[in-house]
Amino acid sequence: MHRQRGDGGWGRVLPFCPGSAGCPGYGCAAHLVPFRSLMSTPKPGLLSVFKSGSGRASQTMVALRTLSETMVSTLNPAVLAEKTTQIIAQSLGARVVILFGVNYEVAQLEDYGALYRLGSSRPEKIPELVIKGDSPLLRIFRDQRQAITLADLQQPGLQTLPAAERTWLQSLNMAFYIPVHTRDEWAGMLAVGMKASGEKYNEHELALLGTMTDMLSLAMQNIRLGESLLRVNNEFRRTYQSMEQSNRQLKQLLSKLEKVDRSKSDFIHIASHELRTPLTVMLGYNELLREDPELKSNEYHAQLIDGIHKGIMRMHEVVESMLVMATIDARALALNKQQVSIGAVIHAVHGSLITVLEERRLTLAAEKISDLPLIEADEEALKKVFHQVISNAIKYTPDGGSITITGSPATIGPENMTEPGVEVVVSDTGIGIDPKHLEMIFTKFYMTGDLAHHSSGKTKFKGAGPGLGLAIAKGIVEAHGGKIWATSSGYDEEKCPGSQFHILLPLKNVLE
Incomplete structure (x- = not known):
């Protein structure tokens, strides 16, 4: 029975190696070299390669430099995924490498998130995987930050994995499923396929994969920061555009209100002057009627004339008010x-x-x-x-x-x-x-x-x-x-x- 202790890296250590009957030949938990943080000392496998000064060291340096240049050249997740997976696949001799992102905008409350394929020019479509909040996969990838192999899916530790998650992972038929983390959260998964040659991954290749995964984690973190800045910028732009639109609408409304106010002032001015002349005539004739002795002696007629006079005077007050208002509006x-x-x-x-x-x-x-x-x-x-x-x-x-x-x-x-x-x-x-x-x-x-x-x-x-x-x-x-x-x-x-x-x-x- 083969036993190996883990050190908190990405290699998920199981208590035994399934051997020839269960190990696919390209790495099980007992065969993996655990990853360490990029900020720690260089990977043991790579350190010996660099010291040797061999052609392999030169190839490794070229691969890491190419990956680094690619990651700093874009903040687009799709472009990053397409280019980096090609570099990793070529460097390791893998048949295929796929980068998945985590989408936290899920429909159901009991769901944690969904793994979805980031940018690929390949014709085949891979459906996203919705991960439940109580899934063992979430504990392994998010909390323990450990990778699993295709062989691990058959082991007792993952027997409680939901059928949908197990089927999805098996359908990919990958050698390794490695979680990718930013500083604060689980950001995605790197799926690395079998070697095109059918050989096992050696210690040097696993160490190189570990380094590249750590570099990819930093790139994903930069992308998350870039996306946050872009969201803030877009929100600011939308807010600014909304404010501009509101400002235009307010200016239009103000212009309409000013026109309405001018119309009111014009009406007051015109109406008061047009009414004043006939009112003066009416008042003059009413005064003549009030002074007529025959009409004054008739109580009924006198009441009618007095009522007319009160109405004229009331209207006269209204017209005078309109004239004063017109004068005030004209600032005169x-x-x-x-x-x-x-x-x-x-x-x-x-x-x-x-x-x-x-x-x-x-x-x-x-x-x-x-x-x-x-x-x-x-x-x-x-x-x-x-x-x-x-x-x-x-x-x-x-x-x-x-x-x-x-x-x-x-x-x-x-x-x-x-x-x-x-x-x-x-x-x-x-x-x-x-x-x-x-x-x-x-x-x-x-x-x-x-x-x-x-x-x-x-x-x-x-x-x-x-x-x-x-x-x-x-x-x-x-x-x-x-x-x-x-x-x-x-x-x-x-x-x-x-x-x-x-x-x-x-x-x-x-x-x-």
Whole structure:
């Protein structure tokens, strides 16, 4: 009985040699010279050849140099496999040498991976071998990093090998099946066939095969690194292309939005001017009717005429709002600047809304407004701002609620203020604003919620206006070099969390 100890190399050592009855004559486990790492001392068989200086030494050096040059010339696995297997076969006199890779992208969870043939110009097709996660072959190749021979497949140690794996390996009819590892993982298998001469592989040839396998392992590792870099590069390229496409789409969308915005501005400008003239005519005739003694004496006719007058005035306000919005869009808003008291402005706006506040049973309180310093501003323009903001609070505060206006000096720094100023906050106990709408509500024609659920009317609860009020307020405030924004914890018609509108104005117009 022939016994031999292993040293952790690629030769799988079995407790006996099957002898002439089982050994195919080109190596069993007992006949193999175990491989050592390429980083260790040279293979004993090769060392003696190199020292001899014989023709065999020259042939070996040529074979190793050719293999080395081939491996550094490509990172393509298919090209590497085709060329290196030819060199190894020629160097050893083998009938055939095949390099297999490991594919870890398997369909079943219980599968570990699949061995598949790397690049070959040979016509015959070799199906891939799916290796189960509990296969003895996986333990031998991956964990023990040992090779097996064709004769080993008949030994007790591999009797538990799945039939599919055994049949696949036997169908290759190779002398050696040698695992190829990168630094961290099992990367493939080198299958070496019988010698074309029918002779056994000698010690020198096995040592040369070991060296070439170690070199192939380094090449496979470089290929894995190259593939990783290529994947990262491709992913970066795809991401960059996707970003470029998204950027183009955003530019196109921005261009469309700009056209839509210009269309809105053009419509406002044209409609306001076209409506203004007939409205003026209608208002003139309505005033004549209101002053007619006979019509005034008739209560029914007087009510009809008064209703017409209210409708005309409402339309007149809408047209005036459109004209102001058109002026703001054209950046042509002219400000009549003077020293203005914020308290006086708010007091005037309050007075114009007393009737509405009483009808809705709303309370309006002003705190610390009279103590604010004078600012340089257009008084009539600021009245429009506070009228729009307070009217908005009235519309979205249920009957019986309250509106509070507070003021405080503003220092340099907050909200990028470059000059001292004043801050006025209009708070209400209304239904609040969804955070996603807080910025958009200052856009012209923007409406929150379903327009069909809004009631008509300038100051009715949730009354629907033309959607220009807050946009006008924003335009006027920014024309003064100030800022306006809204805050709210959310929208809730039952709990009514309320909203706060902040108006920040500099003491002096910084946009002069």
